[in-house]
Amino acid sequence: MAFHYPHAGLASTLHAMSGLISLGIKHGFTAIHTLSVPWEYTRDHPQCPTRDFSCYLSKLSNCSGSTRTGADYHVPEHVVDYFLHVPRPFRRKGVFWWRLATLAHVLRLNDATSILMDLDRVKAKINYTNPIIGVHVRRGDSCHTTSRRGKCVSIDEHVRHVEGMARR
Secondary structure, three states: OEEEOOOOOHHHHHHHHHHHHHHHHHOOOOOEEOOOOOOHHHOOOOOOOOOOHHHOEOOOOOOOOOOOOOOOEEOOHHHHHHHHOOOHHHHHHHHHHHHHHHHHHHOOEOHHHHHHOOHHHHHHHOOOOOOOOOOOOOOOOHHHHOOOOOOOOOHHHHHHHHHHHHHO
């Protein structure tokens, strides 16, 4: 089953990928991701001409998908209900466990990304020392499509709060 879906935030993309793996298993298909347009998160990756998930992640499977028009499975909103499917051997663990297992499969880094993400090397390169303050800044689709609409704050405001915490 080759699939694609509209561009969205990273969490929405991962939700769709995980759900489509479940849907493929339910119907006896292998999920293969195809792109009708380049993946949003590859815009700044000049060394990746495919502009797809393989820029950062391992392939979902060894199968190849069809790229013929109409051959791909587009994810309509009503399919989301089917994403709750958990294969029988794993049902006792629950849908949350199953979704995490599928996401662990989706988020396997490719070799080049694994080298880039060598945490010890990155920490040494940026002169990382404890303590450190980490902040998750929401500036994507959630600022425009959810109850946060119009409520997301600027990066400068986040930085002011972080600087205040650092002084304390």
